Amino acid sequence: MKILHIITRLILGGAQQNTVMSCAAQVAAGHEVTLAYGPIYGPEGSLLEQARASGAQLVEVSSMHRSIRPMDDVRCYFALRRLIRELRPDVVHTHSSKAGIVGRAAAWAEGASGGVPAVIHTVHGLPFHDHQPRWVHRMYVALERYAAKRCHHLIAITSAMVDAFTAKGIAGPERFTVIPSGVELSRFERDRSHGAAVRDELGVPHDVPVLGIVARLDPLKGHDDLLAIMPTLLERLPTLRLLLIGDGFHRSQIEAQLADKPWREQVMLTGLVPHDRVGHLLTAVDVKALPSYQEGQSRTLIEALLCGCGIVAYNVGGMPSICVDGETGKLVEPGDRAALAEAIAWMFEHPDERAKLIAKGQSHVREQFDARRMVAMIEQVYERQLQSTDSNSGVAD
Helix, strand or coil: CCEEEEEECCCCCCCHHHHHHHHHHHHCCCCCEEECCCCCCCCCCCCHHHHHHHCCCECCCCCCCCCCCCCHHHHHHHHHHHHHHCCCCEEEECCCCHHHHHHHHHHHHHHHCCCEEEEEECCCCCCCCCCCCHHHHHHHHHCCCHHHHCCEEECCCHHHHHHHHHCCCCCCCHHHHEECCECHHHCCCCCCCHHHHHHHHHCCCCCCCCCEECCCCHHHHHHHHHHHHHHHHHHHCCEEEEEEEEEECCHHHHHHHCCCCCCHHHEEEEEEECCCHHHHHHHHCCCCEEEECCCCCCCHHHHHHCCCEEEEEECCCCCCCCCCCCCCCEEECCCCCHHHHHHHHHHCHHHHHHHHHHHHHHHHHHHEEEEHHHHHHHHHHHHHHHHHCCCCCCCCC
16 A cells, blocks of 8 residues: 655644554555655744654655645645656645645645545644634634545544534534554553652652643643642642653743742743653652643643553543543643642542542553554544545545
8 A cells, every 4th residue: 555644734632643643554564655744843843753764755844844834735736746747646634724725725635636545634732723713713614614525534643623613514423433643552561660760860859749731831721720739739748740752833832931930940841852761750750730721632641641641631522531520630620820820730639539530541452542452543544534535536535
């Protein structure tokens, strides 16, 4: 099978990890795989080396950018059409919003002449959300409706995304297959006894509570909410440390917020951390919070559970598929900072109950989020579509 994956940026993120992991598994299975991506820039980290190691052929499309750039977007469309014409793939699989819109349009245009038997798109996260200006929200919904008509099938990493797309009239549930984003479980099943050595590296006493967040430094990830509730948490947990793992364009604003705080020394910013070191750091964390306002599924919650951390998250996107309130963690309504502080404090103040939530959460993620399961399900989607598509019809299922 000849497979072309298209993604906007190869930054250190969940959609990118999912895609690179799929490429590696598909190459290992004997498929001919190409990965096309836009320029990598910024402080959020890169997966370029991992992509190279996957064995896929890599193609950088210089005109593919995350932001709306009409001239570049037109150039990107024609560049992708040329690439598809050259490769003649059996499957074009797009990922992320910009690559998904332009890539599907290009693949469908080439497929009209019988060039692409299967055009598949994965929804890793919602491109529209309530914190956007209304016109931006409407534009993304309209673009997703346009693109949904230019693919054979859609994959969503959570059922919540299917519901959101259905509610906006983008595509019906029959157009979707839900395939959770997988994690290489063995990489994050860590011995908690290593946490003492990690705390020594960080300069953190062994006997203090540590709250962590693993996310790029972005306003939508909720770092500001964690900083806002620190005074409340410190009233109940005076020795608490907050560990911010990751980097991003919001770093200067976070540092400005911390500058005059008397508890500044109790907050640590690690900066960019290689993905294979995240599990190492998480062994020093007791509770991992993710008060994100926009999230697909959150691989980092899975990774935190496997490393033995309690989890607290906002009830957005696919968070409930991992953080099941009262069963595997604590789920809070987005923006409710008082409830967020209470849930985090409860986690620290009830270690026995926290341990039960972690144990149940670990069983849950091992069953549902194994990367091998994800890869097998994606290949089944390809095979079904290749078997059912009449290349002369050009009609989506």
